[in-house]
Amino acid sequence: MGLIHRLFQREEPEQSYAPLEGGSERPDGERIHDDEQREYSRTDYYVFLLLGIAMLWAWNMFLAAAPYFQRRFDSDERLLRNFQSAELAVSTAGSLGSMIVLTKLQANASYPKRITSSLILNIVVFTLLAISTRAFLGVSAGAYFTFLMLVVFSASLATSLCQNGVFAYVASFGREEYTQGIMTGQGIAGVLPCIAQIVSVLSVPPKQTQEGAPQESSKSAFIYFLTATVISALTLVAFVYLLSKPRAREQLSSTLDDEEGDFGHGPATRKSIPMMTLCRKLYWLAGAVFLTFAITMFYPVFTQKILSVRDPATSSRLFQPTVFIPLGFLFWNIGDLIGRVIPGIPGLTLTARPRLLFTLAICRLAFIPLYLLCNIGGKGAVIGSDFFYLFILQVLFGISNGYIGSNCMMGFVEWVDPEEREAAGGFMSLSLVAGLTAGSFLSFFAASV
Numbered sequence: 001m002g003l004i005h006r007l008f009q010r011e012e013p014e015q016s017y018a019p020l021e022g023g024s025e026r027p028d029g030e031r032i033h034d035d036e037q038r039e040y041s042r043t044d045y046y047v048f049l050l051l052g053i054a055m056l057w058a059w060n061m062f063l064a065a066a067p068y069f070q071r072r073f074d075s076d077e078r079l080l081r082n083f084q085s086a087e088l089a090v091s092t093a094g095s096l097g098s099m100i101v102l103t104k105l106q107a108n109a110s111y112p113k114r115i116t117s118s119l120i121l122n123i124v125v126f127t128l129l130a131i132s133t134r135a136f137l138g139v140s141a142g143a144y145f146t147f148l149m150l151v152v153f154s155a156s157l158a159t160s161l162c163q164n165g166v167f168a169y170v171a172s173f174g175r176e177e178y179t180q181g182i183m184t185g186q187g188i189a190g191v192l193p194c195i196a197q198i199v200s201v202l203s204v205p206p207k208q209t210q211e212g213a214p215q216e217s218s219k220s221a222f223i224y225f226l227t228a229t230v231i232s233a234l235t236l237v238a239f240v241y242l243l244s245k246p247r248a249r250e251q252l253s254s255t256l257d258d259e260e261g262d263f264g265h266g267p268a269t270r271k272s273i274p275m276m277t278l279c280r281k282l283y284w285l286a287g288a289v290f291l292t293f294a295i296t297m298f299y300p301v302f303t304q305k306i307l308s309v310r311d312p313a314t315s316s317r318l319f320q321p322t323v324f325i326p327l328g329f330l331f332w333n334i335g336d337l338i339g340r341v342i343p344g345i346p347g348l349t350l351t352a353r354p355r356l357l358f359t360l361a362i363c364r365l366a367f368i369p370l371y372l373l374c375n376i377g378g379k380g381a382v383i384g385s386d387f388f389y390l391f392i393l394q395v396l397f398g399i400s401n402g403y404i405g406s407n408c409m410m411g412f413v414e415w416v417d418p419e420e421r422e423a424a425g426g427f428m429s430l431s432l433v434a435g436l437t438a439g440s441f442l443s444f445f446a447a448s449v
Contacts, residue, residue, distance in 0.1 A: 048166070048178045048181040049184060050185060051115065051182060051239060052181065052184060052186045052187075052188070052189065053192070053235070054232055055163055055182070055186060057192070057228055058125070058126065058159060058228055060190045060329070061126075061228050062087055062152060062155070063304075063329055064326045066084060066304035066325050068224075076141040079145050084301055085301055087152050088440035089441055089444070090156070091153070092156070092441075093156075093437055093441075094152075094153045094156035095160045095437070096430075096434055103429075103430050111166075112169065114162070114164060115165040115169065115239060116236065118160075119232050119235055119239070122228065126225055129228075130222050130226045133225060163429045163432075167182070168422045168426045170182060171412075171422050172422050176413065180340075180344045180410050184341055184344070187336050187402055190329070196224055197326040197329075200220040200223045201326070202317065272423075273420050273424075278423060282412055282427065285357065285428070286428060288404060289361075289408040290431045290435035292404045292435065293401070293436045294442070295365055295439060297438075298368050299371075299397060300443070303394070306375055307324060308386050309384045310386070312378075319386070328390065328394060332398040333398060335396060335397065335401075336399070338395075338399050339401060339403035339405075340406045342399075342402075342406075349411070351410055354408075357408060364397070364400050364401075367397045371393065373388075374388075374393070405432070408428065409428055
């Protein structure tokens with residue numbers, strides 16, 4: 001009880017939650033030496049940007065591919081209604097379990113190896129998923145659902161490895177610019193898959209069912225899923241190049257735990273930082289990132305249900321479900337990308353105000369009821385406007401997610417000691433994934449709407 005009291009008592013936080021002057025001082029006022037903060041490199045920034053893209057590309061592909069999966073499950077009403085929530089639950093639960101294990105294994109972690117393994121796993125997983133769109137098309141909806149859940153779970157393991165490895169590895173550089181690059185890359189990973197989905201659908205003539213309703217073809221889905229394999233392969237090449245650079249080799253020598261002692265160094269053994277220690281220093285930021293992504297998990301379920309208010313019989317193909325649903329994801333992710341870029345502008349960051357970030361995260365709950373005003377399942381909309389849905393609701397909800405999430409993930413290095421940065425990066429990633437997991441299970445309530 002004493003520990004809980006010390007954690008929440010109000011007299012202590014101002015001292016224990018004091019920033020290290022942008023990472024330039026220790027808590028006792030001692031200056032951090034220049035060699036603890038690596039020289040900025042634009043090339044390194046772009047590699048971390050690409051890693052951010054690869055990190056969430058798989059996640060966003062599953063969301064934007066909702067029309068294709070709807071086609072595969074249209075023979076089973078129960079699966080059709082719940083597959084999106086099942087995807088979110090399996091993915092986030094797998095990520096959370098993996099992140100807990102990876103966080104506990106921080107002492108002898110090889111973060112570059114985790115990143116490399118995640119990219120290779122993604123290449124294998126999405127190659128199989130692409131093949132599934134051209135082969136075994138006659139399998140039952142239940143069998144394909146089982147396959148999809150296995151693929152989603154495998155992709156979640158890859159995402160966890162990448163997320164834990166990247167945020168921990170970049171934290172050791174001590175540069176917020178690189179973290180902002182990762183967050184921007186994650187935003188781009190939301191935009192590009194939606195564009196790829198829309199283009200792949202529009203580039204292939206619509207396939208008609210017996211009822212005459214247009215459906216997304218397997219050919220467009222094959223092209224769409226294959227892009228994930230290409231992105232992961234390109235990112236793997238870029239990351240290997242980063243590790244070959246002299247500055248990165250110096251950084252790698254302090255993070256690898258190879259038994260043979262790479263680059264002439266012995267095994268790297270870190271001091272294990274208790275999670276309670278990190279929680280005491282980062283509870284406002286960790287709480288803010290948890291709430292932000294928990295609330296965000298409601299948007300995928302609503303987005304794959306909301307249709308255009310235009311008459312599908314007379315509207316252009318852009319407003320048909322096979323395109324309009326990815327379009328909804330695209331607008332949300334454009335907002336998310338804008339929100340992730342804003343903290344990179346001097347004077348527009350809130351990394352020094354963690355309590356305000358926590359308050360803003362709670363305020364995002366106001367967006368959820370607004371979805372009920374839209375055309376859910378074609379049943380009619382209270383506000384009959386696609387402009388309101390796309391430009392107001394989706395864009396603003398996305399901006400709030402990107403802005404708050406980026407500030408939290410950029411700012412944590414200011415509140416911990418240099419030797420705690422890598423562990424803090426893993427801890428913040430765990431908080432983020434925990435929020436995604438909590439939100440994904442709560443999203444089942446939205447699925448029943």
